[in-house]
Amino acid sequence: MNLNSSRSGVPQAHTPPQNIVNSAPSGVPLGNAPPAAYFQEDWRPDPASPLPLHVQISSCFSARISSGAWPAGMKLAPQRELCRLLGVNRSTLMTALGTLAGQGLIEGRRGGGTRVTAADNHSNNSTAHGSWSDYLEEGTHYPNLPAVQAINRLEFEPGLIRLGTGEPAPELLPGEAMTRVLAELASRPLPPLAYEEPLGNAGLRSAVSRQLLKQGIQAEPGSILITSGALQGLQLIALGLLPRSSTILLERPSYLYSIHAFQSAGIKFSGLQVDESGMVVSRLAAETLRTRAAMLYTIPSFHNPTGIVMDETRRQELMAVSGGIGLPILEDGAYQELWLDAPPPLPLKALDREGRVLHLGTLSKAASPGLRIGWIVGPEPVIRRLADIKMQTDYGASSLSQMAAARWLDGGYHEEHLALLRSRLRERRALMLQLLDAHFSGLATWSAPAGGFYIWLSLHRPLPLRRLFESARRAGLLLNTGDLYDRGDSRHLRLSYAYASPDELQRGLPALAAIIREPVNV
Amino acid sequence: MNLNSSRSGVPQAHTPPQNIVNSAPSGVPLGNAPPAAYFQEDWRPDPASPLPLHVQISSCFSARISSGAWPAGMKLAPQRELCRLLGVNRSTLMTALGTLAGQGLIEGRRGGGTRVTAADNHSNNSTAHGSWSDYLEEGTHYPNLPAVQAINRLEFEPGLIRLGTGEPAPELLPGEAMTRVLAELASRPLPPLAYEEPLGNAGLRSAVSRQLLKQGIQAEPGSILITSGALQGLQLIALGLLPRSSTILLERPSYLYSIHAFQSAGIKFSGLQVDESGMVVSRLAAETLRTRAAMLYTIPSFHNPTGIVMDETRRQELMAVSGGIGLPILEDGAYQELWLDAPPPLPLKALDREGRVLHLGTLSKAASPGLRIGWIVGPEPVIRRLADIKMQTDYGASSLSQMAAARWLDGGYHEEHLALLRSRLRERRALMLQLLDAHFSGLATWSAPAGGFYIWLSLHRPLPLRRLFESARRAGLLLNTGDLYDRGDSRHLRLSYAYASPDELQRGLPALAAIIREPVNV
Structure with missing residues (x-):
C-alpha cells in the first residue's frame, strides 16, 4: 500500500x-x-x-x-x-x-x-x-504520475539501489513459513474453490477480528470486508461512498497524493499541516467548513512518508473535534503493527463509538504483499455497500489467498514473523541512522522513526527534485522524492530502510550525499 | 463471470x-x-x-x-x-x-x-x-440491480433449488486436483510472495499463452494481462479505455446487461439482434454510425444467456464489417473451452491481424471461480495501459493464485479436469433436456446448447417476470429471469444445468412448469 x-x-x-x-x-x-x-x-x-x-x-x-x-x-x-x-x-x-x-x-x-x-x-x-x-488516452481513470511510472519501471532494472521502496526486501518476506502454511492447507482435501461470501471468507474474517482485538479494535466478522490489499479498500471507498467533487482532508505530505484512486473518481484533496505529534487539528473544524470536506484520511501510526506517530493526546483531540463537526474518518493502519520500540497509541478505530471511523488494514507490510489481502472495518451498512461494489469489481479476493491468510493468522505464523521482522528492521534502521549521521549532517535533518519503514529527509536547501532523481538514477540510485507526496515539495526525500540491503545502504547513502553536496551534479 | x-x-x-x-x-x-x-x-x-x-x-x-x-x-x-x-x-x-x-x-x-x-x-x-x-447513497458506482441483490442474497438460503446459477456446482469443482496443485507448490520452498510484474506472473502468462494457442490464438506473454477474473477485465476496460458517455454495441440479450461495470463508468448500451448463427451483422455498420459506438462486446461461443454459438461464416462477416468501419471488438471467451459436442469455430481473436480484438478469458468456468484468475489479450500498448489501471486498483492479482493457476495449466490438470467436467455437463444437459421435453412442451420452446451452461427458455406467453420470480421463490426455486439480460424482456428464463444437482433438477423443473402453467400462481 x-x-x-x-x-x-x-x-x-x-x-x-x-x-x-x-x-x-x-x-x-x-x-x-x-x-x-x-x-x-x-x-x-x-x-x-x-x-x-x-x-x-x-x-x-x-x-x-x-x-x-x-x-x-x-x-x-x-x-x-x-x-x-x-x-x-x-x-x-x-x-x-x-x-x-x-x-x-x-x-x-x-x-x-x-x-x-x-x-x-x-x-x-x-x-x-x-x-x-x-x-489509450481515453477512460476516466488517470494514468499513474510519470514519475511513478518511471520508478515502477526502474524497479525492474537490475543493479539499481532502491533507497525509498515501501515494501519489505524479498529476504525479509517469510518464504519458509509461507511454504509451511501452504503445506498445512494441502495436508487435507481443499474445499472447492468457489466464490466466497461478499464480505470475504468467514474464517479469515474471524481471524482478522481476533487480530484487531490485539490492537484494541473490537470488530465482529460482520463489520469486516476482505479486500485485495488496502489499496483496493481506498478504491472501493472512492467509487462507492464519495460523491464526485467531494473534498478529502489529509496530512500533507501523504502517501495518498502519490496514487490516483480518489482523483480518478473526481475527488479533491486539501492538505493539513503535520507536526511531531501528528496532524495539526487546531484548524480542522475551520478547514472542514471551508472545504465542505466529506471525510478525513489519516495514517496516524508511522505515517507514510514522514514516519510520524500521532500521539495519544492528538488522537483524542482529533476524535473530539471531528466528532463535534460530524466528520467521518478513514484511518489507514497499514503500519500499525510495525512498531520497533514500543506499540503506538490505540488506533482511532478503537476510540470510535459512533461508527465514524473506517479502518484499513493489510497483510502486505508485515506478512507478504503477494497475498493481496487487506481489510476494511466499519459500520455494517457501510461495509455491505462496499462489499456490493467489490463484488461488482472482481467478485472478491482469491479464495486460496484468503485461506492461506486465515491459516497465517490463526497458526501463529504472523506473530512469529512480526518478531523477526521487527528485529531485522531495527538493525536496518540503526544502520541507516548511522550512515545519515556520517554523511548527511551538513545537508539535511531527520528524525529517528519509532516504527514503519521510512525516514523523511529534510534537505537544508531546496533542490530541483526531478533533476536530482535523474542524477541519482545515473549513479545507480532509485529515489522516492518528496514531490510524489506533496506536489509543491522541493526539499524532501522518502528514505526506506525496509528494502535496500545493508551493503546497498552502505554504498548508496554516501553516493547520494555526494550528489546532493555537489550542485553541479543536480 | x-x-x-x-x-x-x-x-x-x-x-x-x-x-x-x-x-x-x-x-x-x-x-x-x-x-x-x-x-x-x-x-x-x-x-x-x-x-x-x-x-x-x-x-x-x-x-x-x-x-x-x-x-x-x-x-x-x-x-x-x-x-x-x-x-x-x-x-x-x-x-x-x-x-x-x-x-x-x-x-x-x-x-x-x-x-x-x-x-x-x-x-x-x-x-x-x-x-x-x-x-450509502453516494459514490459513482451503482449498486447492483435489486433483482440481482435478491438473487445473490437468496443463494445463501439453504434449500433453494438454483435453476439458473452460472457457476459449476461445488461437486463439479476440482477439489482433489487443486489439493495436489497446492501440495506440488508446497513441496519446494516458495519464492517470496512479493508484488508481481504489472502484467502478472511471468510463468502464468507463458502458460496462458500456450493454452490460448490450443484455441488458435497466438499471443506472446507480453500481450497478456492477468486479471482477478474476467469481470475485472471488463471493469478495467470500462475505467481505462472508454470515454464517459461512449456507446457499446452488444448482443441483446446479454450477460453484460446484468452487471454495472460499464454503466457505472457512464457508458451506454445499444443492443443488436441475435439469430441462431449469432449476432446479426447486417445492420452493424449502420448501427455503429448511428450510435457512434466505441466498441462491440460479444460472447461468440456459448453465449450467456442464450447458449448460441456464432458460426464461422458469421464470425468472418463480423470481422469484415467491423474491420471496414474500424470498430474495435471485445470478445468474451469465458465459455470457449466448455464445448460439449465439438469445439466451436476459432475465436475472433484468432482471426484478428490488426490488434482490433481484445479477448477475455477466465479460469472461473472451467477450473475454479475461487482462484479469481482471468486474462485480457490484446495489443501491447493497450495491455500496458490496462495494467497501469490494474496496478492502481489493487496492485495485481494474488501471487499464490497466479502460481497455482500456472501449475494448474502446466501440470496438465486443466485438460484432465475439462474432460471430466464436459462429461458431467453432458449428463446434466441431457437430463435437463429430457425434463424440459416432459414438462415444458406446451409452455415454451428452447434449443439444445452445444456447450456452456445455459438453456434460454422462450415462454409461449409473456409473464410478469418479477412476480414469477417471487412465486418460484416461495416454491423453493431460484430463477434467473430474462429481464436481467434484456430490460424489456417478459418471456424468457435462463436455465443452467451447471449448478443444480440431478435430483434437484428432477424436482425443480416440474415444479417450475406447474407455476408457469397456472396463471393464478404468478
Missing part, C-alpha cells in the same frame, strides 16, 4: 491529453523518460541458433506486427534501448530494422522515432480510426 | 436516490425484498448458556450499537426475519427489543420498522450529518 510497491510502471504510449493532465496534479515531468511502447522484455535472439541474430529479430518483430500485438502506429523504443533489451549491437539491430522497413512494416518519422506502419501487409484497413490504441 | 456467480447480494440500506435510479436501467423492482440492514448471520444466542436467550440477544445488540458497528439510524431486519436468523420465538425477541428500547438504544417508527436510536448513550453527538452511513 505505498508508492513503490506499485508496479504499475507501464509507460504510456503518449503524453496524457490536456484534459487529463489539467485535472491531475502535475509538476513532475520526467527529464529523460523513454517514450514507452517498448516490447516486453521476454524475448531475446538466441546466439546458438543457426539463424543470424538480425533475422531472428526481424522475424520476431514481423510476427508481432502481423498478429496485431504491435498495432499500426505503435512507437518502438529508441534504438539504444532496443540494443540493450535485445542484447545485440547497433549494426545487428539496424540490419533487422532495415529488413522490416523494406517490407513496409515499420517506418521512421522525422524526430518521432520508429513506428509500426499504418497499414501492414495483412490489412487493407484504414487506421484513421477503429483501433484500441486510439483509446 | 456471470450474474449468479456474483455474490454481491448485499442489500442496500435504502433505495438508491433518484439520480442513480434514473440513469441505471430499471424495470426490475422486487416485490417482497426485505428492507436490508440486517445484522450478519454470524451469531445466535446459545441455549446452553445460563443467561436467558433474550438477555444474550439484548447484550449482543447493545454491544454492536455501542461499538458503532450498528450506527445511528440503521434499520433492523423485520421481526419475523430476526426470529428466523436468531432461531428464537417472537416473545423472546420482543423481550430483548423491549430491553433495548428501554435503554434508549432502539426505537420503533410508524411504518418504518425498528431503528438504532439517533443518539445513543455513548455519544452526545448530533447525527444530523457526519456519519459514513450518510454516504
Whole structure:
C-alpha cells in the first residue's frame, strides 16, 4: 500500500491529453523518460541458433506486427534501448530494422522515432480510426504520475539501489513459513474453490477480528470486508461512498497524493499541516467548513512518508473535534503493527463509538504483499455497500489467498514473523541512522522513526527534485522524492530502510550525499 | 463471470436516490425484498448458556450499537426475519427489543420498522450529518440491480433449488486436483510472495499463452494481462479505455446487461439482434454510425444467456464489417473451452491481424471461480495501459493464485479436469433436456446448447417476470429471469444445468412448469 510497491510502471504510449493532465496534479515531468511502447522484455535472439541474430529479430518483430500485438502506429523504443533489451549491437539491430522497413512494416518519422506502419501487409484497413490504441488516452481513470511510472519501471532494472521502496526486501518476506502454511492447507482435501461470501471468507474474517482485538479494535466478522490489499479498500471507498467533487482532508505530505484512486473518481484533496505529534487539528473544524470536506484520511501510526506517530493526546483531540463537526474518518493502519520500540497509541478505530471511523488494514507490510489481502472495518451498512461494489469489481479476493491468510493468522505464523521482522528492521534502521549521521549532517535533518519503514529527509536547501532523481538514477540510485507526496515539495526525500540491503545502504547513502553536496551534479 | 456467480447480494440500506435510479436501467423492482440492514448471520444466542436467550440477544445488540458497528439510524431486519436468523420465538425477541428500547438504544417508527436510536448513550453527538452511513447513497458506482441483490442474497438460503446459477456446482469443482496443485507448490520452498510484474506472473502468462494457442490464438506473454477474473477485465476496460458517455454495441440479450461495470463508468448500451448463427451483422455498420459506438462486446461461443454459438461464416462477416468501419471488438471467451459436442469455430481473436480484438478469458468456468484468475489479450500498448489501471486498483492479482493457476495449466490438470467436467455437463444437459421435453412442451420452446451452461427458455406467453420470480421463490426455486439480460424482456428464463444437482433438477423443473402453467400462481 505505498508508492513503490506499485508496479504499475507501464509507460504510456503518449503524453496524457490536456484534459487529463489539467485535472491531475502535475509538476513532475520526467527529464529523460523513454517514450514507452517498448516490447516486453521476454524475448531475446538466441546466439546458438543457426539463424543470424538480425533475422531472428526481424522475424520476431514481423510476427508481432502481423498478429496485431504491435498495432499500426505503435512507437518502438529508441534504438539504444532496443540494443540493450535485445542484447545485440547497433549494426545487428539496424540490419533487422532495415529488413522490416523494406517490407513496409515499420517506418521512421522525422524526430518521432520508429513506428509500426499504418497499414501492414495483412490489412487493407484504414487506421484513421477503429483501433484500441486510439483509446489509450481515453477512460476516466488517470494514468499513474510519470514519475511513478518511471520508478515502477526502474524497479525492474537490475543493479539499481532502491533507497525509498515501501515494501519489505524479498529476504525479509517469510518464504519458509509461507511454504509451511501452504503445506498445512494441502495436508487435507481443499474445499472447492468457489466464490466466497461478499464480505470475504468467514474464517479469515474471524481471524482478522481476533487480530484487531490485539490492537484494541473490537470488530465482529460482520463489520469486516476482505479486500485485495488496502489499496483496493481506498478504491472501493472512492467509487462507492464519495460523491464526485467531494473534498478529502489529509496530512500533507501523504502517501495518498502519490496514487490516483480518489482523483480518478473526481475527488479533491486539501492538505493539513503535520507536526511531531501528528496532524495539526487546531484548524480542522475551520478547514472542514471551508472545504465542505466529506471525510478525513489519516495514517496516524508511522505515517507514510514522514514516519510520524500521532500521539495519544492528538488522537483524542482529533476524535473530539471531528466528532463535534460530524466528520467521518478513514484511518489507514497499514503500519500499525510495525512498531520497533514500543506499540503506538490505540488506533482511532478503537476510540470510535459512533461508527465514524473506517479502518484499513493489510497483510502486505508485515506478512507478504503477494497475498493481496487487506481489510476494511466499519459500520455494517457501510461495509455491505462496499462489499456490493467489490463484488461488482472482481467478485472478491482469491479464495486460496484468503485461506492461506486465515491459516497465517490463526497458526501463529504472523506473530512469529512480526518478531523477526521487527528485529531485522531495527538493525536496518540503526544502520541507516548511522550512515545519515556520517554523511548527511551538513545537508539535511531527520528524525529517528519509532516504527514503519521510512525516514523523511529534510534537505537544508531546496533542490530541483526531478533533476536530482535523474542524477541519482545515473549513479545507480532509485529515489522516492518528496514531490510524489506533496506536489509543491522541493526539499524532501522518502528514505526506506525496509528494502535496500545493508551493503546497498552502505554504498548508496554516501553516493547520494555526494550528489546532493555537489550542485553541479543536480 | 456471470450474474449468479456474483455474490454481491448485499442489500442496500435504502433505495438508491433518484439520480442513480434514473440513469441505471430499471424495470426490475422486487416485490417482497426485505428492507436490508440486517445484522450478519454470524451469531445466535446459545441455549446452553445460563443467561436467558433474550438477555444474550439484548447484550449482543447493545454491544454492536455501542461499538458503532450498528450506527445511528440503521434499520433492523423485520421481526419475523430476526426470529428466523436468531432461531428464537417472537416473545423472546420482543423481550430483548423491549430491553433495548428501554435503554434508549432502539426505537420503533410508524411504518418504518425498528431503528438504532439517533443518539445513543455513548455519544452526545448530533447525527444530523457526519456519519459514513450518510454516504450509502453516494459514490459513482451503482449498486447492483435489486433483482440481482435478491438473487445473490437468496443463494445463501439453504434449500433453494438454483435453476439458473452460472457457476459449476461445488461437486463439479476440482477439489482433489487443486489439493495436489497446492501440495506440488508446497513441496519446494516458495519464492517470496512479493508484488508481481504489472502484467502478472511471468510463468502464468507463458502458460496462458500456450493454452490460448490450443484455441488458435497466438499471443506472446507480453500481450497478456492477468486479471482477478474476467469481470475485472471488463471493469478495467470500462475505467481505462472508454470515454464517459461512449456507446457499446452488444448482443441483446446479454450477460453484460446484468452487471454495472460499464454503466457505472457512464457508458451506454445499444443492443443488436441475435439469430441462431449469432449476432446479426447486417445492420452493424449502420448501427455503429448511428450510435457512434466505441466498441462491440460479444460472447461468440456459448453465449450467456442464450447458449448460441456464432458460426464461422458469421464470425468472418463480423470481422469484415467491423474491420471496414474500424470498430474495435471485445470478445468474451469465458465459455470457449466448455464445448460439449465439438469445439466451436476459432475465436475472433484468432482471426484478428490488426490488434482490433481484445479477448477475455477466465479460469472461473472451467477450473475454479475461487482462484479469481482471468486474462485480457490484446495489443501491447493497450495491455500496458490496462495494467497501469490494474496496478492502481489493487496492485495485481494474488501471487499464490497466479502460481497455482500456472501449475494448474502446466501440470496438465486443466485438460484432465475439462474432460471430466464436459462429461458431467453432458449428463446434466441431457437430463435437463429430457425434463424440459416432459414438462415444458406446451409452455415454451428452447434449443439444445452445444456447450456452456445455459438453456434460454422462450415462454409461449409473456409473464410478469418479477412476480414469477417471487412465486418460484416461495416454491423453493431460484430463477434467473430474462429481464436481467434484456430490460424489456417478459418471456424468457435462463436455465443452467451447471449448478443444480440431478435430483434437484428432477424436482425443480416440474415444479417450475406447474407455476408457469397456472396463471393464478404468478
